[in-house]
Amino acid sequence: MRPIALDIQTLSKTYKAGHHALRGISLQIPRGEIFALLGPNGAGKTTLIGIACGLVNATSGSVHIEGHNVASEFRTARKLVGLVPQELTTEAFETVQAAVAHSRGLFGLQPDPAKLEQVLRSLALWDRRDTRVSQLSGGMKRRVLIAKALVHEPRVLFLDEPSAGVDVELRRDIWNVVRGLRDQGVTILLTTHYIEEAEQIADRVGVIHKGELVLVEETHSLIRRMGQRQLVLRLMSPLQQLPAALAPWAPTLAADGMTLHCNFSQDISGAETAQLLQILSSAAIAVRDLQTQQSSLEEIFVQLVQSKS
Amino acid sequence: MNIEAIKAIYRFEMARTFRTMVQSILAPVLTTSLYFIVFGAAIGSRMTGIGEVSYGAFIVPGLIMLSVLTESIGNASFSIHMPKWSGTIFELLSAPVSTTEIVLGYVGAATTKSVMIGLVILATSTLFVPLQVLHPGWMLLMLVVTAFAFSLFGFMLGIWATSWEKLTIVPSLVITPLAFLGGSFYSLDVLPPLWRTVTLFNPVVYLVSTFRWCFHGKADVNLIGSIAFIAAFVALCLAVTTWMIRSGWRLRS
Ligand SMILES: Nc1ncnc2c1ncn2[C@@H]1O[C@H](COP(=O)(O)OP(=O)(O)OP(=O)(O)O)[C@@H](O)[C@H]1O
Ligand SMILES: [Mg+2]
Numbered sequence: 001m002r003p004i005a006l007d008i009q010t011l012s013k014t015y016k017a018g019h020h021a022l023r024g025i026s027l028q029i030p031r032g033e034i035f036a037l038l039g040p041n042g043a044g045k046t047t048l049i050g051i052a053c054g055l056v057n058a059t060s061g062s063v064h065i066e067g068h069n070v071a072s073e074f075r076t077a078r079k080l081v082g083l084v085p086q087e088l089t090t091e092a093f094e095t096v097q098a099a100v101a102h103s104r105g106l107f108g109l110q111p112d113p114a115k116l117e118q119v120l121r122s123l124a125l126w127d128r129r130d131t132r133v134s135q136l137s138g139g140m141k142r143r144v145l146i147a148k149a150l151v152h153e154p155r156v157l158f159l160d161e162p163s164a165g166v167d168v169e170l171r172r173d174i175w176n177v178v179r180g181l182r183d184q185g186v187t188i189l190l191t192t193h194y195i196e197e198a199e200q201i202a203d204r205v206g207v208i209h210k211g212e213l214v215l216v217e218e219t220h221s222l223i224r225r226m227g228q229r230q231l232v233l234r235l236m237s238p239l240q241q242l243p244a245a246l247a248p249w250a251p252t253l254a255a256d257g258m259t260l261h262c263n264f265s266q267d268i269s270g271a272e273t274a275q276l277l278q279i280l281s282s283a284a285i286a287v288r289d290l291q292t293q294q295s296s297l298e299e300i301f302v303q304l305v306q307s308k309s
Numbered sequence: 310m311n312i313e314a315i316k317a318i319y320r321f322e323m324a325r326t327f328r329t330m331v332q333s334i335l336a337p338v339l340t341t342s343l344y345f346i347v348f349g350a351a352i353g354s355r356m357t358g359i360g361e362v363s364y365g366a367f368i369v370p371g372l373i374m375l376s377v378l379t380e381s382i383g384n385a386s387f388s389i390h391m392p393k394w395s396g397t398i399f400e401l402l403s404a405p406v407s408t409t410e411i412v413l414g415y416v417g418a419a420t421t422k423s424v425m426i427g428l429v430i431l432a433t434s435t436l437f438v439p440l441q442v443l444h445p446g447w448m449l450l451m452l453v454v455t456a457f458a459f460s461l462f463g464f465m466l467g468i469w470a471t472s473w474e475k476l477t478i479v480p481s482l483v484i485t486p487l488a489f490l491g492g493s494f495y496s497l498d499v500l501p502p503l504w505r506t507v508t509l510f511n512p513v514v515y516l517v518s519t520f521r522w523c524f525h526g527k528a529d530v531n532l533i534g535s536i537a538f539i540a541a542f543v544a545l546c547l548a549v550t551t552w553m554i555r556s557g558w559r560l561r562s
Contacts, residue, residue, distance in 0.1 A: 015562060050562075053403040057561050075311075078405040089396035093328060094321075105317025106404040148400065 002030035005156050005187035011061035013047050021047040023211040029189060034182050036202035037191045038301055044211040045191040046086055049158045053083045065156050079107055082154030086161045088141050092134035096125055099133055100147045107152035119147045122177055139170050157181060159190035163197060175201055195301055209305050229264040230293045236286035243283040249276065314406045318414025322388055326422050333422065334429055337376045341430045344372055345437040362525050365438035370521040371493025377427045378488050381456050382480050385419035385463030390476050402561060408554045419460035427452050448523035455516055458539060461546040468553050468560060487513045497529040512538060
């Protein structure tokens with residue numbers, strides 16, 4: 001088994017105002033995993049990351065980073081951690097280069113121009129290195145925040161909604177960087193509201209709701225287990241009656257009789273589709289168009305959250 | 310100890326100082342020059358000197374202290390309040406730094422700036438009055454120690470303040486009156502006995518008086534007592550700051 005990079009034990013947080021943001025969360029993330037934390041607004045994602053990074057004091061429970069307690073061994077633990085916060089907060093008057101170099105120093109590392117250049121280049125910031133941060137666009141500022149979090153070579157990286165409000169290109173850059181880090185054995189915990197994203201990039205997903213972790217599962221197995229696949233057939237002429245032979249696929253017919261939905265519990269294998277089309281043709285039902293649909297994590301997620309509340 | 314972090318914070322803060330050079334250095338110089346013109350030249354010429362020292366020369370130490378005090382508090386409190394307010398403090402809070410690094414970085418930079426301002430004012434004053442400094446070594450030491458003590462105090466203030474308004478309340482309602490009534494412009498001898506006694510509760514009196522001793526060799530109050538007072542003040546501020554940073558009071562939620 002791979003060693004545990006992030007170990008969260010019965011973590012709870014009650015804010016001063018009395019709000020229970022986290023209720024006894026336990027979670028272990030092995031080294032080199034990309035873990036996506038999903039949850040509606042106010043679920044407690046940022047609070048969880050805040051405790052792991054030293055921004056929020058836990059009410060009870062513990063967090064260990066590569067075996068180091070973030071409260072009692074904060075120096076060792078924090079050196080290993082990189083954080084890209086949800087909010088765009090950057091020093092305005094510094095140049096990109098100075099801001100990123102500053103972060104490296106704060107984490108106790110000597111200046112390393114080569115590393116600085118590599119990080120800036122990987123985020124397409126190299127050409128803007130002498131620009132003041134305040135003059136950058138929002139997306140560029142997010143690149144700076146990511147560069148600041150990477151320049152001290154963290155072993156565990158927290159990305160709090162890294163793709164909120166960023167364009168396609170930046171999103172692609174972020175995921176390239178993230179995958180590159182994972183290949184170097186960096187452990188990544190990210191939060192996102194874009195569920196397709198978690199689907200594409202995460203090894204495992206966790207769903208947090210009202211401060212409780214309601215589910216942790218491998219992304220693929222989750223989709224396989226809870227995902228439904230459908231074959232949608234558009235017909236040439238309205239269908240009066242469903243052929244009995246279609247029964248195994250629990251077909252439903254739209255009110256106008258022109259669209260037919262058939263359910264597959266597993267992947268649509270070629271054979272199953274061919275079999276279905278055979279039945280249709282022998283019943284003289286002409287098909288104009290067909291497409292397959294798969295329920296996304298989004299739908300699974302909505303189902304989960306609804307069943308909980 | 311995380312030396313690189315101290316350097317990073319210090320450099321970052323000094324860069325801010327140099328970016329705002331005109332405002333940071335020129336403003337205090339202008340203010341002090343105005344004091345000299347009004348008190349030293351215009352009024353001072355009608356005033357008899359205090360002891361053997363001309364009135365213009367007499368007020369120099371007090372004027373320097375006045376600026377060092379307000380500048381130290383202002384700069385150090387801003388340096389930590391600003392990131393707290395804008396949110397950029399997240400990085401400092403998530404970095405492997407403890408009280409020592411934070412204080413040396415932030416308070417060290419604020420101290421440097423105040424000492425620079427103090428020296429610039431000292432240089433400016435020589436344009437207006439003939440000046441002697443009897444104990445230059447002690448003078449420098451006092452300058453640095455005072456700048457450090459009040460930068461530390463300002464740093465605490467910056468953490469304590471939950472709004473910009475609160476940040477300015479303490480300096481304007483407490484420090485400015487204490488500084489003005491701290492004997493910068495007069496010798497305690499000229500006060501009636503009752504007021505003299507009241508004045509002795511003002512900590513700034515000890516600073517100004519000791520600092521004046523460095524220049525003119527005369528002090529209103531006991532030197533050893535003054536040094537003990539400053540040391541106690543620094544120790545108290547250090548203890549409070551350490552507690553603030555350790556517990557995350559008003560820094561971590
Ligand atoms: N500093 C704070 N003081 C008091 N309550 C807070 C504080 N920060 C967060 N909360 C509350 O804790 C709960 C969890 O907030 P958190 O920011 O962790 O949610 P989130 O899952 O990150 O939400 P989002 O998706 O909107 O970013 C919310 O109800 C929020 O109002
Ligand atoms: Mg959040």
